[in-house]
Amino acid sequence: MSGDHFLKTTVSRRTLLRGGAEVALGSALLTMLSAQTPALADSKKVIIGAFADGGLTPFKEKIIPLAKAQGFDIQFLEDEYGVTLEKWFADAKNGAGQYDLYLLDDPWVPQFGAANVLEDLGAAGVDASDKDWVGSLIDMGYWPPRQGPRVKGFESATPTLICIPFVGDLQTLTYRTDVYPDGPPATWDEVLAKGKAGVAAGKIKYPVVFRGVTGNPIVTSWYPIFLSYGGQFFDDKWNVTFNSPEGKASAEFFVGTLKQNTAQGVVEFDSDQEGAAILGGDAGAIIQYSGNAVKSDDPAASKVVGKLGFAVVPKQVSAIAQIGIFIAGVPKSAPNKANAIDFLKWYTSKETQAKLAEAGSIPVKRSAFAVSDPGNRLIPVALKQLDAGALPRPRTPDWAKVEEILGIQLNKALQAGSGGGAALDAAAAQVKDYLTQAGYYK
């Protein structure tokens, strides 16, 4: 048939309509077939959503292959931290069913819990009463929380286990052993005094480094200092107490004294810059999560291999760190829900947790801290910090907003290099307004 003939062929209305109907029918059949195919093939498939973080590297490199050997077909989908909360919340809320497991940042648990979009893992057979769990970590998986204040509407609700700890991350101190040769600095005064001596000796460029970017980063860096000064964020009735005299003293110290002893561009520093500063040999000490700390002995990532030590955070009145664990939740819309729960049971077993510790990640079961050959020097220090004192952020679904308000004010004060106390007052007024509108005080 020539092309000419084809062009001259007249298409009748009947042909057009019949063709349209055939295309529609064909598409519908194809859709039905494609919808059925995965169910047949993915008997132990588990789709895990995670945000990119060095703290998950041992899991990715060592535990996923073990899971595959156990018959789990793990699909690991990573996203940038800044977009995961909204992406997963939309997935769970709309029942899109794109994930079987979310590896959440623990402050997000209340938001997912209040929206009632995660499976009850206790009812699914996860044993939360096992004494081997690190108590402070398993507590973070409950909504509403078992301790502390509860938000409106959940005062009398029974706490339900909607998440379980996945990687036991928390802040610890990383310090240069050549700058602090007598051991880790126990107080902030010591951090600065010996750090300045290290700068004078040409060993480092500045005593400390931290994150100054507005929002979550700056609040995360300030928080352990706030805790070490004895600050309390909210009281039992959600009244704002972070602008107490202790809180203000910590903020003044943070935006004033610490800024004078860190990199010039700290206002724009996030975890990549602070990581580069400590691993590149510029900074004397840092309070950080495990993401960068686990790279300390890796010559490919660190210029100061063998010169970095780990310890509990310095104290002013106490040495309390912030807990910020990866915590796993199964959405109600998960396409492979049973597989995901089976995977979690296997992953949190004593044996797999021991493998996780050997791979270099902080486990969530106490027995795993005792492995003879932990994959990272940080692991025993993390347990020490957990026992010395470590607190999660307040358990409210509105934490993201609170953190945003506080982060903006702290960042402005950091730019100025002073006014930390006033920044907390301004933030406290805005937070109070917001919580009032949200019905916290009715």
Place this chain on the structure above:
Amino acid sequence: MSGKVGRSGQERLQGAGLDLALPYLLLAPSVLIVLGVLVYPLWDGLRASTMAYRYGAATESVGLQNYVKLWSDPQFRNSLWVTVCFVSLSVAIETVLGFALALFCLREFSGIRLLRTVLIIPMVITPVVVAIVFRLIYASDVGMLTAFSQAMGGGAVQILGDPTNAFFGLVVLDVWEWTPLLFLILLAGLQSLPQEPFEAARVDGAGPWRTFVDLTLPMMRPVLAIAIVLRTIDAFGTFDQVFVLTHGGPGEATRLVSLYGYDTSFKFQETGYAAALFVTVGLVVLAFALAAVRLLRSVDQT
């Protein structure tokens, strides 16, 4: 015979029915798509803007309260002001630069085609990639500007850590990326202008400046109006670059309204409030666009 007549009559009737229905049937997919992707979301957005949301779900109707609350929200007012400043400055610079480049590239000389192609490259690069590159230029620790400054004996260059510098840094990024769009539209406009008036002006001895002011500019006014309106609408929606480059900081210095709306909706789960915010911003953009068109029309009529 009668059977034959009956069949043809039936066919005629079917044909007439199809004749009547076919245009509607053919239009139906487009109408459904427009209803589904334009009208319904718009209506749903308006409906959401009158609702209160808690934990991701609508709880009650609040009428226009979300709109009222906007104007007492200092964060919204600040982000709207930052956006208006950003759009005004960026679009003004882009228009002037784009017009200058278009006038320059109107001439034919060796290599002009290559130059025109090179000039539109920034526009075709993904905005997120552009923002990452500019972050690597601006970063005070490992950035190119700091490296250059240190090589010249200076110190670290503070762009992203200083409110004013960060704002202008964002404007520079936008100008770099979007001047080519203005250049392209204005070049096309210039190339389509009739040549007779310019030849007559040349014969009358008019110089380049006089020709530009009395001929080029008035004749280009409609094209300029379209270019400015399109770019203004687009600039109001700037998101990717600021999300990657500064995430609104330092403080709130670069927190554009698109970013505040995004955070309000997706991070803070205040869906109704965010819907009211975006409806309001949409009206502001519409007002801007109408004002620009009216201004240019009124100048045209005088």
